[in-house]
Amino acid sequence: MDRQLIRQLKQIVGERYVLSDPAEMYVYECDGLTLHRKPPSLVVLPETAQQISEIVQLAEGRSIAYLARGAGTGLSGGALAVQGGLILQMSRMNRILEIDLDNRCVTVEPCVVNLDVSKAVLPHGFYFAPDPSSQMASTIGGNIAENSGGPHTLKYGTTVNHVLGLDVVLSGGRIVQLGGKSSDRLGYDLVGLFVGSEGTFGIVTKAILRLSPIPQKVKTFLAAYSSVREASQTVSDIIGAGIVPAALEMLDRLTIQAVEDSVYAAGYPRDAEAVLLVELDGLEAGMERLAERIVALCRQNAATEIRIARSNEEREKLWAGRKKAFGAMGRLMPGLYVQDAVIPRSSLPELMPKINAIAAGHGIAVANVFHAGDGNLHPNLLYDGQDPEQIQRVLQAVEEIMKLCVDAGGSITGEHGVGFEKKDFMPMIFSPEDLDIMGRVKSVFNPTGLCNPQKIFPTSKSCGESGIPYKIQYKTLDGKTEEIFRI
Amino acid sequence: MDRQLIRQLKQIVGERYVLSDPAEMYVYECDGLTLHRKPPSLVVLPETAQQISEIVQLAEGRSIAYLARGAGTGLSGGALAVQGGLILQMSRMNRILEIDLDNRCVTVEPCVVNLDVSKAVLPHGFYFAPDPSSQMASTIGGNIAENSGGPHTLKYGTTVNHVLGLDVVLSGGRIVQLGGKSSDRLGYDLVGLFVGSEGTFGIVTKAILRLSPIPQKVKTFLAAYSSVREASQTVSDIIGAGIVPAALEMLDRLTIQAVEDSVYAAGYPRDAEAVLLVELDGLEAGMERLAERIVALCRQNAATEIRIARSNEEREKLWAGRKKAFGAMGRLMPGLYVQDAVIPRSSLPELMPKINAIAAGHGIAVANVFHAGDGNLHPNLLYDGQDPEQIQRVLQAVEEIMKLCVDAGGSITGEHGVGFEKKDFMPMIFSPEDLDIMGRVKSVFNPTGLCNPQKIFPTSKSCGESGIPYKIQYKTLDGKTEEIFRI
Numbered sequence: 001m002d003r004q005l006i007r008q009l010k011q012i013v014g015e016r017y018v019l020s021d022p023a024e025m026y027v028y029e030c031d032g033l034t035l036h037r038k039p040p041s042l043v044v045l046p047e048t049a050q051q052i053s054e055i056v057q058l059a060e061g062r063s064i065a066y067l068a069r070g071a072g073t074g075l076s077g078g079a080l081a082v083q084g085g086l087i088l089q090m091s092r093m094n095r096i097l098e099i100d101l102d103n104r105c106v107t108v109e110p111c112v113v114n115l116d117v118s119k120a121v122l123p124h125g126f127y128f129a130p131d132p133s134s135q136m137a138s139t140i141g142g143n144i145a146e147n148s149g150g151p152h153t154l155k156y157g158t159t160v161n162h163v164l165g166l167d168v169v170l171s172g173g174r175i176v177q178l179g180g181k182s183s184d185r186l187g188y189d190l191v192g193l194f195v196g197s198e199g200t201f202g203i204v205t206k207a208i209l210r211l212s213p214i215p216q217k218v219k220t221f222l223a224a225y226s227s228v229r230e231a232s233q234t235v236s237d238i239i240g241a242g243i244v245p246a247a248l249e250m251l252d253r254l255t256i257q258a259v260e261d262s263v264y265a266a267g268y269p270r271d272a273e274a275v276l277l278v279e280l281d282g283l284e285a286g287m288e289r290l291a292e293r294i295v296a297l298c299r300q301n302a303a304t305e306i307r308i309a310r311s312n313e314e315r316e317k318l319w320a321g322r323k324k325a326f327g328a329m330g331r332l333m334p335g336l337y338v339q340d341a342v343i344p345r346s347s348l349p350e351l352m353p354k355i356n357a358i359a360a361g362h363g364i365a366v367a368n369v370f371h372a373g374d375g376n377l378h379p380n381l382l383y384d385g386q387d388p389e390q391i392q393r394v395l396q397a398v399e400e401i402m403k404l405c406v407d408a409g410g411s412i413t414g415e416h417g418v419g420f421e422k423k424d425f426m427p428m429i430f431s432p433e434d435l436d437i438m439g440r441v442k443s444v445f446n447p448t449g450l451c452n453p454q455k456i457f458p459t460s461k462s463c464g465e466s467g468i469p470y471k472i473q474y475k476t477l478d479g480k481t482e483e484i485f486r487i
Numbered sequence: 488m489d490r491q492l493i494r495q496l497k498q499i500v501g502e503r504y505v506l507s508d509p510a511e512m513y514v515y516e517c518d519g520l521t522l523h524r525k526p527p528s529l530v531v532l533p534e535t536a537q538q539i540s541e542i543v544q545l546a547e548g549r550s551i552a553y554l555a556r557g558a559g560t561g562l563s564g565g566a567l568a569v570q571g572g573l574i575l576q577m578s579r580m581n582r583i584l585e586i587d588l589d590n591r592c593v594t595v596e597p598c599v600v601n602l603d604v605s606k607a608v609l610p611h612g613f614y615f616a617p618d619p620s621s622q623m624a625s626t627i628g629g630n631i632a633e634n635s636g637g638p639h640t641l642k643y644g645t646t647v648n649h650v651l652g653l654d655v656v657l658s659g660g661r662i663v664q665l666g667g668k669s670s671d672r673l674g675y676d677l678v679g680l681f682v683g684s685e686g687t688f689g690i691v692t693k694a695i696l697r698l699s700p701i702p703q704k705v706k707t708f709l710a711a712y713s714s715v716r717e718a719s720q721t722v723s724d725i726i727g728a729g730i731v732p733a734a735l736e737m738l739d740r741l742t743i744q745a746v747e748d749s750v751y752a753a754g755y756p757r758d759a760e761a762v763l764l765v766e767l768d769g770l771e772a773g774m775e776r777l778a779e780r781i782v783a784l785c786r787q788n789a790a791t792e793i794r795i796a797r798s799n800e801e802r803e804k805l806w807a808g809r810k811k812a813f814g815a816m817g818r819l820m821p822g823l824y825v826q827d828a829v830i831p832r833s834s835l836p837e838l839m840p841k842i843n844a845i846a847a848g849h850g851i852a853v854a855n856v857f858h859a860g861d862g863n864l865h866p867n868l869l870y871d872g873q874d875p876e877q878i879q880r881v882l883q884a885v886e887e888i889m890k891l892c893v894d895a896g897g898s899i900t901g902e903h904g905v906g907f908e909k910k911d912f913m914p915m916i917f918s919p920e921d922l923d924i925m926g927r928v929k930s931v932f933n934p935t936g937l938c939n940p941q942k943i944f945p946t947s948k949s950c951g952e953s954g955i956p957y958k959i960q961y962k963t964l965d966g967k968t969e970e971i972f973r974i
Contacts, residue, residue: 101727102723102727102831102832102833103831103832103833104726125729126729147676157648160676160679161644161648170924174920176918176920176921176924177918177921178921180896180898181831181896182829182830182831182862182896182897182898186898186899186900186905186916187905187913187916187917187925187943188680188683188684188925188928188929188943189634189647189679189680189682189683190921190924190925190928192647192676192679192680193675193676193679193680193928195676196675196676197675213729213730213731214729236589239591240588240589242612242613242700242701243700244700282769282770282773283769283770283772283773283774283776283777284773285770285772285773285775285776286769286770286771286772286773286774287770287773288772289770289772290770342669343669344589344590344668344669345589345590346589346590375669409667409668409669410669411667411669411673412673413673418673418674426674429673429674430674431663431664433661433663434663434664434665434677437657437663437677437931437932438674438675438677440931441675441677441680441928441931442675444924444927444928444931445924456674456675
């Protein structure tokens with residue numbers, strides 16, 4: 001332990017706000033991707049951009065890696081301290097600084113919880129549109145890092161569409177403002193570039209967020225199917241008809257049963273092979289007619305049941321089942337690997353059975369929850385974390401699923417980011433040329449590479465051709481060399 | 488003239504496709520910003536990405552500047568060959584390569600005209616949403632360079648929201664693919680970064696564009712006012728009420744009269760001080776009720792007349808007046824300087840009279856057309872290009888208007904780009920730190936700086952503190968040094 005560093009950090013943030021006791025740091029050894037773990041060397045809790053600037057200078061001066069962490073709900077290991085080093089836990093920066101209704105925006109610190117933004121502006125008829133399933137816990141800083149989406153991404157876009165400006169701390173401790181209240185993006189769109197950079201460019205200290213008006217009317221309904229193929233075809237048909245629902249989600253049988261067995265039981269039909277949740281929002285009148293068209297498409301694809309939420313409570317119940325599905329899956333197996341991939345929407349009916357077949361081929365159960373309208377899949381693999389051989393099979397299945405999606409013209413992540421988890425899949429999508437450009441863009445913001453290292457970019461070949469399994473060497477604070485395994 | 492270069496270029500693109508005769512190149516000495524002119528050294532018309540790659544290598548090998556040009560409708564001098572050099576005129580790359588209705592996208596070459604994309608997919612119920620007023624002429628490549636908006640930007644966003652993937656040629660002749668059909672933006676959002684980079688990163692050779700479904704119903708109406716302030720207040724009130732019309736445009740008295748005197752006469756009331764055009768689109772039912780709310784807000788702000796288009800012809804006529812307003816202004820004075828600025832929407836009523844006062848203070852007439860819902864202003868200054876002293880006053884007025892908008896929390900351009908025109912206003916918005924980061928991001932794509940030089944970034948101080956007037960030195964192809972003046 002480096003006593004001098006701890007003393008300097010305490011001078012910057014205050015005595016209470018530096019954690020160095022391994023027991024205190026236990027919670028920081030992973031984020032929502034629990035498959036990979038590594039304790040940080042120290043955790044520091046800054047309160048201002050100025051403090052962050054000083055911490056960054058201190059860390060860089062000693063060649064120590066650092067990263068910012070919010071609620072730790074990320075699913076790709078974006079907040080994993082791969083090399084140890086400093087975690088800047090942003091919890092103290094959790095204030096809503098300004099609500100500007102005239103310009104329909106709100107200025108917040110990065111550790112404000114996503115849903116709290118909406119709660120603060122709800123009385124004025126507005127909300128913050130990006131709605132990751134984690135929105136009761138996940139923070140704006142994390143949403144910005146991962147460019148988070150959610151069920152309503154289909155209609156409203158991801159976080160990048162709702163961020164107007166950022167204050168950030170970059171390498172060397174530079175504090176820089178990007179964008180601002182007027183929504184024009186003048187010069188190069190650095191705000192758009194920063195959003196989704198997965199914490200590898202720098203640390204957000206303030207964000208100006210766009211507010212959206214609450215829709216006049218919301219209509220939510222459920223359609224049940226006796227095959228995944230029929231449900232998938234309905235999704236293709238709805239999109240093909242030029243209809244853009246606010247949300248268009250699919251759950252498969254295993255997910256339905258996990259939800260119905262849990263405290264979040266939503267009344268999904270237990271015997272269904274697939275359930276679609278469709279939500280319309282907007283103007284009240286006219287919605288009825290659109291709903292009828294969708295119902296007709298559901299019937300045409302042999303929906304076994306169609307049920308419309310008749311009250312706000314019924315609507316919330318339908319959504320609770322979806323949003324708590326990952327939690328509910330905890331009943332099925334101790335380990336849950338929430339996967340994230342994208343396919344062209346039109347290939348949904350064809351690829352769904354293939355994904356299930358890949359998992360089955362490895363003897364792994366998979367529970368599927370999809371942002372079906374976007375072609376954004378979440379095949380969730382269930383495993384026992386105590387069984388290394390089973391973990392191997394899970395990782396093998398994931399790699400094959402990724403290849404399947406990429407071969408179909410899709411992608412390795414829709415909304416959870418590349419992070420540590422999928423960096424070695426990047427060459428499936430990007431040429432060395434593309435990755436080189438990305439690397440050089442990163443170097444503009446993060447020339448030392450010390451801000452959240454070992455994320456997004458593939459490990460160099462010598463560390464493991466296929467990416468699974470491989471070792472990473474890192475230096476600890478006391479100068480020793482250690483190795484970490486991917487599993 | 489460099490005979491060897493011409494010969495090499497002809498070998499690449501074919502004998503017919505290299506222009507070197509000054510008379511043939513006359514049209515290439517400016518784009519829509521006619522205030523600044525400079526003939527290129529040569530114009531070359533490539534047909535493939537491979538040819539462009541070879542041209543770029545050739546130009547860079549000889550340290551010759553190059554830039555791509557589409558229809559030349561840009562209004563900030565983005566296609567101005569400031570240093571002479573090569574213009575790559577993209578006219579031969581004008582094919583629609585694929586219409587993929589399943590995935591709601593279309594793949595095009597860069598010189599496809601904006602409106603032709605919509606025409607091609609209209610029979611299938613789709614269109615391409617970005618609608619710059621120039622859309623009958625401007626090309627997708629130019630729209631991408633400038634991140635073009637239009638009246639419907641208010642609801643549908645700018646070009647960046649509708650581009651899924653790009654093929655580009657970068658420095659060194661590298662051909663790189665960015666993004667693709669699935670709308671996820673994996674890793675850093677290089678597509679989003681490239682769109683709006685004003686041709687300073689490289690040359691687009693192919694684009695995958697997102698298609699939007701044609702709205703079921705469109706309702707367009709006009710409201711006339713006896714003061715600009717009342718019209719502006721109506722805009723603020725509509726937005727403040729949480730209503731997002733598809734478009735919300737304003738024209739002032741001088742513009743109205745110019746339009747009504749022209750062949751595009753739209754039936755705007757001649758005695759009005761301001762006219763608002765409001766368009767709603769979406770589902771048919773329910774629209775009536777929303778229209779009533781808007782009409783009530785217009786009345787509340789003392790609208791003197793409210794008129795609803797009863798047919799598609801009436802609707803098109805109302806829009807023709809707006810879209811041809813710049814052309815119509817040609818009647819008023821020989822020179823028209825189409826300006827572009829942004830203010831926070833809430834300051835519209837307060838700033839409008841100030842802008843007019845600035846122009847009046849310099850004895851310059853100004854005709855205003857606004858994307859009022861976005862706070863995106865187009866004050867158009869009328870001048871006589873034969874009178875250098877008048878041009879001075881125009882430029883002075885523009886600088887003061889820019890300062891006014893920036894001081895109000897706005898910006899120096901909403902949709903026309905910085906280009907050559909406004910690069911010296913950039914320090915009004917960006918710190919040296921910000922500009923340094925942008926410069927380094929540019930260097931990643933365009934390390935030689937030869938791709939569209941002298942755009943976006945301010946002239947170094949020694950060339951003119953205020954930016955007006957100043958000289959630029961450049962080298963001609965035959966090695967001589969020449970100077971160009973800003974006016």
